[in-house]
Amino acid sequence: MNDLKFALRQLRKSPGFTLVAVLTLALGIGANTAIFSVVEGALLRPLPFPNAERLVRIYEALDENGAGSATLNLSDRTTARFREFGRDIFEDVAGGTGGASVVSARAGSPSQTVPAARVTYNFFDVLGLPPSQGR
Structure with missing residues (x-):
């Protein structure tokens, strides 16, 4: 004390x-x-997907032409090759590229920039989630 x-x-x-x-x-x-x-x-914190421990991210540092890739995403061709030849390694392969898109809700209305991603047809199936909107 x-x-x-x-x-x-x-x-x-x-x-x-x-x-x-x-x-x-x-x-x-x-x-x-x-x-x-x-x-x-x-x-x-675990990812909010079913079987999240089984998900892996694959990216390529070079694009299809051998040049440095700024996006580090797989091209559609590379994703298809992984899907075709990686069946004994991967249960399934999906791809996606993130970014922003400029969209307009109606013709003549002001356009907005919104977060968007271009994904393969099976992207949400691989994640085990339904899309929140759309097909």
Whole structure:
């Protein structure tokens, strides 16, 4: 108990040091909490799909012409080849590319940019989910 009283007395004597120490602790705890939240959400929490542990992501660093690929997505041709020749490795193969599309709900109405993805016909079957809208 005497040690605690002594520590508090020393902190009261030097308010600058106390302020720096408290701010350093607050920033450290805040940064640690933020990083843990991101890691937990992105890496530790399982994906919200049935059999998520069986899903893998395959991408290619080079496009069909051997040039560096900026998207890291599989081309339609490569996806079809995986589907055809990878039957003993993969249960099924689906592909998709993400991005944004400019759409207009009606002719003459202002267009909007919305998140969109171009996916293969079996994309939602592989994930085990129905599409929320559409076919």
